[in-house]
Amino acid sequence: MTRRVLVALALVAAPVAAQRPPAALAYTQLRNPAQEAEARALMETLRCLVCQGQSIADSDADMAGDMRALVRQRIAGGERPEQVRQWLIARYGDYVTFDPPVGGTTWPLWLAPIVLLGVGVLIARISFRRR
Amino acid sequence: MVGVKRWLVWLPLCAFGIIVVVVMWGLYLPADRTVYSAMAGKPLPAFNLPPAVAGKPGLSDRDFRQGKPRLLNVFASWCIPCIAEAPQLLTLKAAGVAIDAVAIRDTGPAITAFLRRNGDPYARIGDDATSRLQLALGSSGVPETFVVDGQGVIRMQHVGDIRAEDVAKLQQALAEAERGE
Numbered sequence: 001m002t003r004r005v006l007v008a009l010a011l012v013a014a015p016v017a018a019q020r021p022p023a024a025l026a027y028t029q030l031r032n033p034a035q036e037a038e039a040r041a042l043m044e045t046l047r048c049l050v051c052q053g054q055s056i057a058d059s060d061a062d063m064a065g066d067m068r069a070l071v072r073q074r075i076a077g078g079e080r081p082e083q084v085r086q087w088l089i090a091r092y093g094d095y096v097t098f099d100p101p102v103g104g105t106t107w108p109l110w111l112a113p114i115v116l117l118g119v120g121v122l123i124a125r126i127s128f129r130r131r
Numbered sequence: 132m133v134g135v136k137r138w139l140v141w142l143p144l145c146a147f148g149i150i151v152v153v154v155m156w157g158l159y160l161p162a163d164r165t166v167y168s169a170m171a172g173k174p175l176p177a178f179n180l181p182p183a184v185a186g187k188p189g190l191s192d193r194d195f196r197q198g199k200p201r202l203l204n205v206f207a208s209w210c211i212p213c214i215a216e217a218p219q220l221l222t223l224k225a226a227g228v229a230i231d232a233v234a235i236r237d238t239g240p241a242i243t244a245f246l247r248r249n250g251d252p253y254a255r256i257g258d259d260a261t262s263r264l265q266l267a268l269g270s271s272g273v274p275e276t277f278v279v280d281g282q283g284v285i286r287m288q289h290v291g292d293i294r295a296e297d298v299a300k301l302q303q304a305l306a307e308a309e310r311g312e
Contacts, residue, residue: 020236023261049166049271062236063272066262091269093169 025072026065032076039072042081045098046071046088055098168269168277168288175203175283176267180257183234184242190231190257198281200308201229202301204253205265207237208245210273216292217249223298224252228305233257233264235273276301280308 030036043057048064056064056071067088074084088096100106170176175192182189195201204220206213224230232253234242242256259265268277271290278287278301287304289297 020238020260052164052166063262063265066236067266069261070263070266088266089169091169091267092166092271093269095166 022062022065023069025069025076027068028072030072030076035075036072038081039068039075042075042084043068043071046085047096047098049092049096165290166271167290168271168285170269170285171288173285175279175285176264178257178264178267180233180259180264183232183237183256183258184239184246187253188255190233190255192283194231194255195279196281196283199229200278200280200286200305201231202305203268203277203279204230204232205235205268205270205273205275205277206232207235207273208241209237210235212292213245213274214249216274216294217252219293219295219298220252221250223293223301226302228302229254231255231257233259235259235262235265278304278308280311 030039040057044055046056046067048054048056048059048061048067050061050063051059054064056067071084074087075081085097094100094103094106100109102110175195177192179191180189195203202223220230230252232255234256237258237260239258246253257264268285270277270288274292276289276293277285278289280286286308287301289301293301
């Protein structure tokens with residue numbers, strides 16, 4: 001009986017033991033503070049792909065850790081944050097960045113506040129004129 | 132003016148109706164939240180991964196430019212849906228499909244145990260300890276499967292485990308890649 005329980009436990013624990021430690025720069029800051037600040041700012045605007053409401057800076061997911069390591073390595077290698085962002089967009093689409101560029105499907109997002117503000121001004125003008 | 136006011140009475144109901152339609156739409160036809168790779172139609176990125184298990188070669192992008200289409204399976208021994216898709220991969224292998232794999236954040240002994248338990252459809256397995264290749268492929272999880280033609284161009288991406296009903300779709304994509312369509 002005890003042996004069966006142990007085997008069952010080993011089976012449950014095996015997948016955990018199979019995982020590697022996180023990538024070197026997933027939880028370690030860069031030595032150069034200016035580069036670390038750039039990397040950090042970029043990470044806060046990149047979406048974690050397996051925990052989609054979080055940025056990779058906020059997430060403890062393994063994949064977010066690997067993405068942080070990638071960002072830090074590329075920044076340390078001399079790339080500009082915008083180049084790293086474009087590299088990821090080329091692979092995952094605009095979805096990966098929290099700051100969507102104006103495009104075919106996102107223009108209502110940018111236009112709606114302006115339109116709503118205009119409607120508000122119009123309603124206010126009509127109401128005041130009536131008085 | 133009175134006529135306009137009478138018409139305006141219906142406005143809140145109309146607004147409510149529109150909201151009901153939008154909510155029903157979302158309930159019955161939920162948006163596809165799958166994150167697809169933007170690399171479909173593009174060549175594989177250059178990579179060279181060491182072997183993940185003893186007795187099986189590692190994986191490089193050159194292995195996909197031998198003139199024959201192949202499957203690139205992104206998997207891990209810690210991934211539960213990968214167990215579910217294992218029988219389908221074995222079916223594809225039995226049908227003569229060449230399958231290579233990249234193991235994500237995995238260790239040799241764990242992969243060996245996984246293959247012993249679930250069958251081994253792979254010709255080569257590359258070791259991707261920090262998701263390097265996975266990120267370069269635009270893959271957002273395990274398992275995923277890429278159909279790569281004989282020139283190393285990604286023809287199709289299948290996200291999630293391969294179900295029995297997906298096998299024919301993959302075989303068709305492989306046949307189209309072979310014919311160069």
